[in-house]
Amino acid sequence: MRARPAIERLRAYPIGGSREGKIRLDLNESNYGCPPAVLDALRTLTPAQIGRYPEYEPLLQRMAAHYGVTPEQILLTNGADDGIRSVMQSFIDPGERLIVTDPSFSVIRLYAEGMGAAVEAVPYGDALAYPVAALAARMRTAPRLVAVVRPDSPTGSLISREALCHLLSIDREILVMLDETYHHFCGDSCLDLLADHPNLLILHSFSKAWGLAGLRLGLIFGAPTLIETLRKVVPPFSASAVAVAAAHAALGDPDFVTGVVTQVQQEKARLIRRLTALGLNVRDTATNFVLVDVGHNAPDVQRQLAARNILVKSMDHYPQLAGYLRVAIGRPEELDAFVAALRHLLATDAAGR
Numbered sequence: 001m002r003a004r005p006a007i008e009r010l011r012a013y014p015i016g017g018s019r020e021g022k023i024r025l026d027l028n029e030s031n032y033g034c035p036p037a038v039l040d041a042l043r044t045l046t047p048a049q050i051g052r053y054p055e056y057e058p059l060l061q062r063m064a065a066h067y068g069v070t071p072e073q074i075l076l077t078n079g080a081d082d083g084i085r086s087v088m089q090s091f092i093d094p095g096e097r098l099i100v101t102d103p104s105f106s107v108i109r110l111y112a113e114g115m116g117a118a119v120e121a122v123p124y125g126d127a128l129a130y131p132v133a134a135l136a137a138r139m140r141t142a143p144r145l146v147a148v149v150r151p152d153s154p155t156g157s158l159i160s161r162e163a164l165c166h167l168l169s170i171d172r173e174i175l176v177m178l179d180e181t182y183h184h185f186c187g188d189s190c191l192d193l194l195a196d197h198p199n200l201l202i203l204h205s206f207s208k209a210w211g212l213a214g215l216r217l218g219l220i221f222g223a224p225t226l227i228e229t230l231r232k233v234v235p236p237f238s239a240s241a242v243a244v245a246a247a248h249a250a251l252g253d254p255d256f257v258t259g260v261v262t263q264v265q266q267e268k269a270r271l272i273r274r275l276t277a278l279g280l281n282v283r284d285t286a287t288n289f290v291l292v293d294v295g296h297n298a299p300d301v302q303r304q305l306a307a308r309n310i311l312v313k314s315m316d317h318y319p320q321l322a323g324y325l326r327v328a329i330g331r332p333e334e335l336d337a338f339v340a341a342l343r344h345l346l347a348t349d350a351a352g353r
């Protein structure tokens with residue numbers, strides 16, 4: 001059975017085989033657990049909570065107070081991925097143009113192309129500075145939508161607030177989707193910009209600093225009219241009752257996220273020091289991952305690490321990141337195992353030359 005032509009042309013997001021029991025540094029999840037109160041909340045879920053469709057109103061009230069917005073400005077989604085899909089489905093017609101950096105989070109392109117959008121990629125230069133000027137120039141050609149990931153993935157680059165405001169002001173008819181999945185790690189969210197920018201949608205995820213990737217919970221923030229539009233395509237009960245209970249518990253423990261961010265930053269600095277001492281070039285980022293230049297066949301290094309049950313992701317398919325591995329900041333012992341395995345591989349490689 002043939003699918004829509006736009007779908008036939010796509011390649012599904014590669015999930016790969018089982019990752020069970022392996023050291024998982026490949027998908028930028030958190031290996032630092034979740035707030036203990038979340039586990040308590042899940043243990044005490046009642047049959048009524050599970051047997052009924054989820055109750056969103058109390059959570060939306062609580063989130064509105066937490067994030068400094070109104071409940072009408074928030075939509076719960078099944079992870080930020082679901083948020084991206086919903087934005088594309090709601091706002092892009094076949095043939096309309098979406099602007100996004102290249103590289104950026106691949107799911108944005110996937111869902112935009114699935115809607116038949118014409119995706120125009122604005123490439124990063126070799127220094128991997130956020131390509132603000134090129135993006136601004138492209139925005140002057142009146143695309144339908146611009147996707148900004150802050151901090152970006154996989155480059156880890158951070159567009160400044162000032163530059164973002166500049167983009168937002170170029171043309172208020174252009175919708176800007178700001179993906180803040182990694183915002184905890186750069187210490188800055190732009191939710192306050194919603195008040196002055198009716199063309200802005202902001203996506204959050206509970207998959208990273210909150211450590212709830214398995215539960216699948218995301219948020220879209222925007223003007224009430226935009227959220228009303230999105231409500232037409234987001235399934236009525238996109239976030240499960242389990243995710244709702246977890247979110248209530250998580251928001252009661254904001255210190256948890258601060259603690260995770262501090263640990264990730266410390267471990268990131270330690271990892272960079274040790275890899276640099278091995279003579280490797282490491283790119284620090286404003287996220288929970290780093291980019292390590294292994295200087296030669298990165299896919300092969302990825303495979304050899306995987307054979308030792310250590311999962312990282314080669315970035316070789318992006319010209320600007322050729323030779324790089326993306327490595328999430330896991331727990332100290334996981335990073336120790338990664339450094340030891342990499343040191344061994346590099347030593348074996350050097351001896352074999």
Ligand SMILES: Cc1ncc(COP(=O)(O)O)c(C=O)c1O
Nearest residue numbers: 079080081105153181205207218
């Ligand atoms: C930039 C970016 N946005 C969105 C997502 C998806 O997040 P979620 O797990 O909430 O669907 C990811 C996942 O890695 C990501 O890197």
